[in-house]
Each structure stands twice: as C-alpha cells, then as structure tokens.
Amino acid sequence: MTAVCVMVLGTTSGAGKSWVTTALCRYYARQGLKVAPFKAQNMSNNARVVKGPTVEDRFAAGPPQGETAPQGGSDPRQRWSVGAEIGSAQYFQSLAANAEPDVRMNPLLLKPEADTRSQVVLLGQVNLTLSDMPWRGRSLHVWPEIAAALDALRAENDVVVIEGAGSPAEINLHGSDIVNMRVARHAQARCLLVTDIDRGGAFAHLYGTWALLPADEQTLIRGFVLNKFRGDASLLAPAPQMLQDLTGIPTVATLPMWWQHGLPEEDGVFDDKTRASGAVQKTIAVIAYPRISNLDEFQPLKNVPGVRLVWARTPAECVGADWIVLPGSKATAADLEWLRAQGLDRAVTDHAAAGGAVMGVCGGLQMLGEALIDPHQIDGNAPGLGLLPLVTQFELQKTVRHAQSRFGTLSGPWAALSGVEVTGYEIHHGHTSQHPAMAAGGQLAVEVLPGLAWQADNGCEGGNKGNVLGVYLHGLFEDPRVLQALFGATAPNMDHVFDGLADFIETHFDAGVLDQLVKP
Known part of the structure; x- marks a missing residue:
C-alpha cells in the first residue's frame, strides 16, 4: 500500500489550512479509505498526548541524539512508556480520519517559550540538542526523521492528507524548508492552495505564491481555494478565470465565511x-x-x-x-x-x-x-x-x-x-x-x-x-x-463537528474535485 498524498498549502498563516485538512480527513474516511494526517513541523503551544514510538523502533541504532535520561533511571527507553506529544491540530485530524493519533503524524513540534526561543519536540519527545541549535541548522538533522515518518504513514494508508505551514513561498526559508514544498516533492502530493479572501488581496496572494515557486513545484498545485468569502460568489468573475489563464490552475472552491464550525482554533483566541x-x-x-x-x-x-x-x-x-x-x-x-x-x-x-x-x-x-x-x-x-x-x-x-x-x-x-x-x-x-x-x-x-x-x-x-x-x-x-x-x-461531540466539516467542503468544492485528487 502506497498512499496518495493530498496537501493543503496556504498563502499565509491563518488561511484555513488546519480546518480544511481536518475536513478532508473526514471526507476521505467516509469514502471507506484508510486515512492519516501529516504535518512535518508544527509551531504551537497546543499539544496532545499520544503513544510514543516503540522502544525497538527508536532505539534500534542507539539512543536518539539529544534525549535526556528519564527520571528514576539511566535507560532513556523508560521515558517512552509515559506518552509523547503532537500538535493538537494533528490530534484532531487523526480523530477525523478515524485513525489512532501517532507521533509520526507530527514528527516535529516547536513550542515557543519566548519570541526567539522554542522547545523542540522530535517524535513526541523533547530534544535538548535541537532546542539549542540555530533554526536553519535543524533541517539537515530532522529531515531524515520527517521523511521516514511520512513514508511509514504512506505505506500503511490509502490517503495521507498533509498540512503545510505558513506560506510555501517564503523565499528566505525555501532552501531549508522541511514542511512545505520539500514534503510535497517527496510525496509527489496533489496540492491545494488556500487563501483568506476576507483579508483582501486574495488573487494577488494566490498568483504571487504560485509565481515564486520553481516550475517543478508549480506543477504540484492542482487547485486554488478561496476561504472565508462573504457575499455573492458570482461577483468574483472574471477573476478566477483570469487567474487560471495566468497559471493554468483552476479555482476549485469558494468556501463561505463560517465562524461556528466547532473545531478548536489552533493558533489564536476568538x-x-x-x-x-x-x-x-x-x-x-x-x-x-x-x-x-x-x-x-x-x-x-x-x-x-x-x-x-x-x-x-x-x-x-x-x-x-x-x-x-x-x-x-x-x-x-x-x-x-x-x-x-x-x-x-x-x-x-x-x-x-x-x-x-x-x-x-x-x-x-x-x-x-x-x-x-x-x-x-x-x-x-x-x-x-x-x-x-x-x-x-x-x-x-x-x-x-x-x-x-x-x-x-x-x-x-x-x-x-x-x-x-x-x-x-x-x-x-x-x-x-x-x-x-x-x-x-x-x-x-x-x-x-x-x-x-x-x-x-x-x-x-x-x-x-x-x-x-x-x-x-x-x-x-x-x-x-x-x-x-x-x-x-x-x-456537540467531535464526530458531529468532523461530519459537519466534511459536509461543508463536499457542498462547496466543485463537483468531482475531491475524488479526482485521490485517483491513482
């Protein structure tokens, strides 16, 4: 089994990546597919407890670099019996997918402790070496773990729904990217690019993001999504067609503004x-x-x-x-x-x-x-x-x-x-x-x-x-x-919320788009 990967990218933070990813997880799970979420790196102080990797998996080649011995013993394997952390967004996405939450779904979690410092959690456990390492220096060390986690999920599922972070077109970070287009290339993911039209400038955001990507990455984008739209969607014309003429990429969904969907907000208060x-x-x-x-x-x-x-x-x-x-x-x-x-x-x-x-x-x-x-x-x-x-x-x-x-x-x-x-x-x-x-x-x-x-x-x-x-x-x-x-x-219980999200995207995406994304 090698999963088809669908990836949700955003033109900015807060564009709607997390909830669209969650909705896709439930939509594909309702089609009878085995689904798992994935986000290579999440920066959030909202975390959930999941089971950690097995001792055999993590210690086959010796103790992972930078991990400290547990309280009450010198063998670091003891720490894995108490649990591990992943970002809350991936925890809820796994529940939407009817999958057991797993550290591989969010292999790298950054928990900000100050404006210039974060605690680094790798595969569910605090890694002191990575926490002390300069930001750009981490990618070389963590990419093998990230790729292995994604490959393992792909081997076990029909569909992996991947969430990006921030924008994939941050050209100052592109060379050290481990969460957006490097993941997309590795998985040959079918990508959706989401923008928050309520902020204004949505078509410029979509075009600018696409234009800043290398040609081989542009070809991975299958559709644009306008999120948080208020008003009459017919008034958007002719902008979607003009954007498609410029990029070759259709606008596949216009999602109305929806405050009360019931999914916990990941990064902000209301x-x-x-x-x-x-x-x-x-x-x-x-x-x-x-x-x-x-x-x-x-x-x-x-x-x-x-x-x-x-x-x-x-x-x-x-x-x-x-x-x-x-x-x-x-x-x-x-x-x-x-x-x-x-x-x-x-x-x-x-x-x-x-x-x-x-x-x-x-x-x-x-x-x-x-x-x-x-x-x-x-x-x-x-x-x-x-x-x-x-x-x-x-x-x-x-x-x-x-x-x-x-x-x-x-x-x-x-x-x-x-x-x-x-x-x-x-x-x-x-x-x-x-x-x-x-x-x-x-x-x-x-x-x-x-x-x-x-x-x-x-x-x-x-x-x-x-x-x-x-x-x-x-x-x-x-x-x-x-x-x-x-x-x-x-x-309302979370299953009710997840079903509501799936119903919403099924209603507002163009007919056939979601199913076409996961065709072999």
Whole structure:
C-alpha cells in the first residue's frame, strides 16, 4: 500500500489550512479509505498526548541524539512508556480520519517559550540538542526523521492528507524548508492552495505564491481555494478565470465565511467572535497571557448554551465574570510576571476574595500557589498568587501522560464535580505539593483529585469559600461528564463537528474535485 498524498498549502498563516485538512480527513474516511494526517513541523503551544514510538523502533541504532535520561533511571527507553506529544491540530485530524493519533503524524513540534526561543519536540519527545541549535541548522538533522515518518504513514494508508505551514513561498526559508514544498516533492502530493479572501488581496496572494515557486513545484498545485468569502460568489468573475489563464490552475472552491464550525482554533483566541448561544447565564473569563498553551481545550465552553467565553488581557475584561480561569502556560514564570504587569493578579485575587470561582489549569494551577522554585533554570523562580497553599518545583523531566481519575468531595462552586470520573492528559514540568510551612500553621490544600487537583481548606485566605480550584488535568471541559455536572448540558461531540466539516467542503468544492485528487 502506497498512499496518495493530498496537501493543503496556504498563502499565509491563518488561511484555513488546519480546518480544511481536518475536513478532508473526514471526507476521505467516509469514502471507506484508510486515512492519516501529516504535518512535518508544527509551531504551537497546543499539544496532545499520544503513544510514543516503540522502544525497538527508536532505539534500534542507539539512543536518539539529544534525549535526556528519564527520571528514576539511566535507560532513556523508560521515558517512552509515559506518552509523547503532537500538535493538537494533528490530534484532531487523526480523530477525523478515524485513525489512532501517532507521533509520526507530527514528527516535529516547536513550542515557543519566548519570541526567539522554542522547545523542540522530535517524535513526541523533547530534544535538548535541537532546542539549542540555530533554526536553519535543524533541517539537515530532522529531515531524515520527517521523511521516514511520512513514508511509514504512506505505506500503511490509502490517503495521507498533509498540512503545510505558513506560506510555501517564503523565499528566505525555501532552501531549508522541511514542511512545505520539500514534503510535497517527496510525496509527489496533489496540492491545494488556500487563501483568506476576507483579508483582501486574495488573487494577488494566490498568483504571487504560485509565481515564486520553481516550475517543478508549480506543477504540484492542482487547485486554488478561496476561504472565508462573504457575499455573492458570482461577483468574483472574471477573476478566477483570469487567474487560471495566468497559471493554468483552476479555482476549485469558494468556501463561505463560517465562524461556528466547532473545531478548536489552533493558533489564536476568538475575542469578539465569541458569543453565547442564547441568553447569557454564565460568563467565563480565560486569562490570555502571551504564552498561553492548550487554549483549544476551552472550545467546548463556546458550544455550551448560555455560556459566554471571554479572553481577558486586562482587568476590565474580567469585570462581571462568574469564573476566572488561569489556563496552561509554556512559560509560567514569565506569564505570571506579565499578569502582574497588567494588574490581572489583583483582578484574580479580588475576584477570589469576593467569593468568585477561580480555576487554574496546569501552569495556571502553579500560579495559584505560593511559589515557583526552579533549581534547574527551566522556567524561572517567582512568588505565586497565594490562593492555594502549594509550592511547585520545576524538574528536568517532563510529565507527558494520559490520566483517568475520580474527583473526591469538593466544596463551593465546584461541588458539582464531587464524585465525577474524569479523563484527560498531563503535559507539564514540575511537581506541585503542599507548602510545608503553611501546613504546619494549619493552612492545608485538600487534594480532591489524587496528585492532580487541589482546593484550599477553610483556613486559607482567598480560598475560604471553596471557590479556588487548581488542576493539572488538561481536557477537563472536553469530558461530557464534567459539562453535565457543571452546566447541566453538553457540547456537540467531535464526530458531529468532523461530519459537519466534511459536509461543508463536499457542498462547496466543485463537483468531482475531491475524488479526482485521490485517483491513482
């Protein structure tokens, strides 16, 4: 079996590559084909836990370069039993394809820690050597792994749907490309080029991107796609035909603007486009600090009737909120410093003192404690917000694993979670525990989910109403049992979302185009 490869390229970041790729995965899976997604390199702080490669696969030629020994042993093979990371987009694309998520679907993940620095995750595991390597120097080292991952998926599937990154026509990066046209050439992929017509200049973007590609790469593009169109499509004429006359490539789809497709946004927050369905019954403010991670896990809250989701960057945006949520962070100490600079620390503590519900998830949990201690210079030392009597020490070893547990007895606004069984995942550096001096003084953290969640007891300032909850478990709001307990409602499940995406492209692509793309 050698899969046909269909590749979705974009004229810019945000053109719509991720959701079109997801839609194609479900469309082809519904045709009875065995489908897998692939993105060679993803830059995102939104990640999911999947099974890692087998020991035999990864260590046949010795330990991979740059990988550190695991905590509790010198054999690095032990680390593979706890899980691996891929970008959230490829995780959801694999579910749309009815495939098991696999590190080969996103062999290289870059997780930005600052404007000029990223943590490099190769085949699901942090690689310190690559993380310290200059950007352009990495391609020579990682391309063999990327090509091998793609070839393995091609050997096991009928169709591989590949997502590009940014634009394939960044001429300053073309020589070191490992994610766009180098992948397309390697797979001889049938490529679609997507543009965001809502931004303006769509035909110039399409033509300019095509014109900057070498002739052998131009021939791989099979169709142009106009995304996020508002209005009467007949008014586009004669531009699509003029573009085809210039390039030889037809415009094969005009996709209408569609805000509420239900797929988690990979790279941004929704701001003014986030509205409650029906009358607002609860407003939830999620603090949107610069290095927010796993923001996609809050997508279900957008789909719960009566819930209004606000991405808060100022204290004013927290006013009137029923809940304030501190989400995950890829740079906890730095984001905590930013939070204080904006005055959001006072907004959170005042909200808690007034009895308002506060939840911290992963890095947000760490911020709610008394202190961040960093003996290994991983993230940074910092005083916490002091709403939970906990202390976090960052460790060299990263925790990456699935988790399943059951809440104990909770109080206050979180009491509805008592006894609820939950599933999710952990991705974090650091170990969080009771602050010993505060415990000696009678201020205790109540462990309401073993090793994963804490509430303050009645002796803790700011938490004396049971209103402050910290959890390490990502994906809490993706669990329908949690939504039912907290809101008495559920959000549409992802299969419903994937089918809606497939229906949408089937309706708006020219007849026969999608099937023609995968013909041998």
